[in-house]
Amino acid sequence: xxxxxxxxxxxxxxxxxxxxxxxxxxxxxxxxxxxxxxxxxxxxxxxxxxxxxxxxxxxxxxxxxxxxxxxxxxxxxxxxxxxxxxxxxxxxxxxxxxxxxxxxxxxxxxxxxxxxxxxxxxxxxxxxxxxxxxxxxxxxxxxxxxxxxxxxxxxxxxxxxxxxxxxxxxxxxxxxxxxxxxxxxxxxxxxxxxxxxxxxxxxxxxxxxxxxxxxxxxxxxxxxxxxxxxxxxxxxxxxxxxxxxxxxxxxxxxxxxxxxxxxxxxxxxxxxxxxxxxxxxxxxxxxxxxxxxxxxxxxxxxxxxxxxxxxxxxxxxxxxxxxxxxxxxxxxxxxxxxxxxxxxxxxxxxxxxxxxxxxxxxxxxxxxxxxxxxxxxxxxxxxxxxxxxxxxx
Numbered sequence: 001x002x003x004x005x006x007x008x009x010x011x012x013x014x015x016x017x018x019x020x021x022x023x024x025x026x027x028x029x030x031x032x033x034x035x036x037x038x039x040x041x042x043x044x045x046x047x048x049x050x051x052x053x054x055x056x057x058x059x060x061x062x063x064x065x066x067x068x069x070x071x072x073x074x075x076x077x078x079x080x081x082x083x084x085x086x087x088x089x090x091x092x093x094x095x096x097x098x099x100x101x102x103x104x105x106x107x108x109x110x111x112x113x114x115x116x117x118x119x120x121x122x123x124x125x126x127x128x129x130x131x132x133x134x135x136x137x138x139x140x141x142x143x144x145x146x147x148x149x150x151x152x153x154x155x156x157x158x159x160x161x162x163x164x165x166x167x168x169x170x171x172x173x174x175x176x177x178x179x180x181x182x183x184x185x186x187x188x189x190x191x192x193x194x195x196x197x198x199x200x201x202x203x204x205x206x207x208x209x210x211x212x213x214x215x216x217x218x219x220x221x222x223x224x225x226x227x228x229x230x231x232x233x234x235x236x237x238x239x240x241x242x243x244x245x246x247x248x249x250x251x252x253x254x255x256x257x258x259x260x261x262x263x264x265x266x267x268x269x270x271x272x273x274x275x276x277x278x279x280x281x282x283x284x285x286x287x288x289x290x291x292x293x294x295x296x297x298x299x300x301x302x303x304x305x306x307x308x309x310x311x312x313x314x315x316x317x318x319x320x321x322x323x324x325x326x327x328x329x330x331x332x333x334x335x336x337x338x339x340x341x342x343x344x345x346x347x348x349x350x351x352x353x354x355x356x357x358x359x360x361x362x363x364x365x366x367x368x369x370x371x372x373x374x375x376x377x378x379x380x381x382x383x384x385x386x387x388x389x390x391x392x393x
Contacts, residue, residue, distance in 0.1 A: 003131045003140045004120045005103040006112040010056055011127040016041070017084045035197060037106065039091035040099040042077055046088035047096050049133030053079075054122040064088060091198065097176070098199065100139035101146050103129055105175055108147070116140060148174040148188060155223075157214045159192040162223075170207050177201055183235035184226055187211050212239040216274070217250050224256045228271035241270040242277075254278055264322055273366075287318035294319075294343045301351035308383060310358050312336070317354070319343075329353035331360035 016037060041062055044051050051062040064075040065083065075088040091098070104114050110127075116137075120130050139146065148171060153161035161174075163186040170180045171188035178200060192210050194202040201207055215227050215236070230237030241249075257275035260267045290298065302312045316335045323330050328342040328349060336357040342349045359365055365372035385393055 001116050001118060001132075001137060002120050003100075003114065003136045004117050005107040005114050005129040005131075006123075007107050007110040007127040007129075008112055008125070009110065009127065010125065011053070013055070013060075013079075016053075016079065036102040036199070038086055039094055039198065040102040042086060042088050042090035043094045043096065043099040044131055044133075044136065045075070045077060047099075047133070047135050049096075049131050049136050052130040054120065054126075054128035054130060056124050056126070057122050059122060094198065096135045097139050097142075097146055100136060100143070101176060101199070103131070104143065104147055114140065114143065145169065146176045148186070150174075153188070154185070155220075159190055159210050160214055161188045161190060162186070162214075163188065170201075172201075172207075175199075177207070178204070181233065181235040181238060184230060185236075208239055209243050211236070212241050212243050213245050215239070216241050216243070216245045216253055217247060219250055219252045221252050221256050224253050225260065228253075228257060228268045229260055229266055230268070231266075232268075237268055239268070239270065241268065241274050249274055249278055288321050288340055290319060290343075294340075297343055297347045297350050298338075298354075300347050301354050304347075304351045305355045305358065308355070308379065310355060310362075312354055312358055315358065315361050329357045331357040334361065336361065 041051055045062060045064055053060040053062070060079050063078045063081065065078055065081075067074050067076050067087075076083045077086055077088060077090075078084060106112075107114055112126075117130075120128060122128070145167075148163065151163070153163050155162040165186050167183050167186040168179060168181075169176045169186075170178055171186065172193065172195065173190055174188050177195070187207075189207050189210050193206040196202050215224060218224055227236035227239070228241070232238050253271075254275050257267065257271050261272060261275070298317070305312055317338065318335055319338050319340060321340055323337060323339045328339050328345070330337040336354065338350065338353055338357075342353045359372065359375060363371070363375065365375055381393055385391065
């Protein structure tokens with residue numbers, strides 16, 4: 001079966017041979033008869049697909065011819081057996097789905113369509129790109145994941161659309177741009193991101209930031225809860241919510257984060273950080289009383305970190321029954337809080353947690369920050385100089 005991309009009007013053949021020439025009929029999201037068409041032809045030929053162009057009643061066939069250039073072998077692309085100025089190395093990083101995307105987007109731009117045909121025939125007044133091969137058929141079968149079907153989104157935000165259904169891709173104006181983590185929803189960016197010539201995000205973080213900002217400012221509590229409680233292996237759960245938003249986090253975002261935290265449920269570290277800065281969530285209500293054994297662990301932990309130059313009693317130390325899942329300590333409002341779970345892990349865990357929270361309060365370094373990393377490495381090698389090498393490194 002042939003996969004046929006129908007385009008109204010007759011394509012000027014110079015758009016195939018000339019670089020830097022393109023002309024769009026309409027306001028396209030991504031595809032146009034410019035470099036993209038050349039990329040698509042080169043990639044499909046490289047992937048072993050057959051490519052033909054039906055222009056009105058004329059049929060033009062693309063192929064390749066081997067050439068040796070300065071001792072290297074290249075496959076130069078031909079049209080009707082004549083070289084047309086580029087090789088199959090064009091679009092070197094493109095996959096078959098990207099070539100399909102380009103031709104499909106072009107067809108949509110020109111008011112056309114893509115269809116599967118047993119024996120395609122030329123049509124007057126129409127340009128048809130005909131591709132044969134297993135790989136292009138596979139892409140046709142999953143075309144709705146390459147360009148989203150025209151349907152109403154669940155939500156239309158300022159710079160993006162949110163559609164129902166999980167996805168493994170990020171979209172720009174309904175067109176797949178790149179692979180992403182498994183997501184709860186399908187996200188299509190409309191603006192605020194810059195694309196490269198080969199249809200990828202110029203800055204990969206821009207799309208994720210647009211989604212994070214949308215959730216951060218959302219008034220939909222259900223959406224917020226789903227996203228900020230998702231596992232880190234999920235796209236929404238791994239977003240950096242601590243990004244710039246002109247109005248800051250919405251009241252609903254803060255309310256949901258506070259409610260989730262107060263019940264000790266898993267919460268995105270980034271979302272928790274945003275809420276903590278805004279309203280100081282998860283401040284423990286009361287300090288737990290330590291058993292004699294637990295008190296000995298704390299005393300030994302203090303002795304250990306004093307040996308490496310810290311004074312734990314610079315700040316009040318309190319113990320909470322729980323600080324949330326996986327959380328052994330917190331620096332909050334000038335107080336070091338330790339979870340009782342740290343004591344269950346032994347003196348080494350108590351000491352390391354106590355030291356980390358002391359560093360937070362003493363120097364203001366945040367979790368997973370460059371400042372914290374530099375401080376700990378510097379401390380590690382200083383101890384090595386003093387207690388192992390006995391001389392400067």
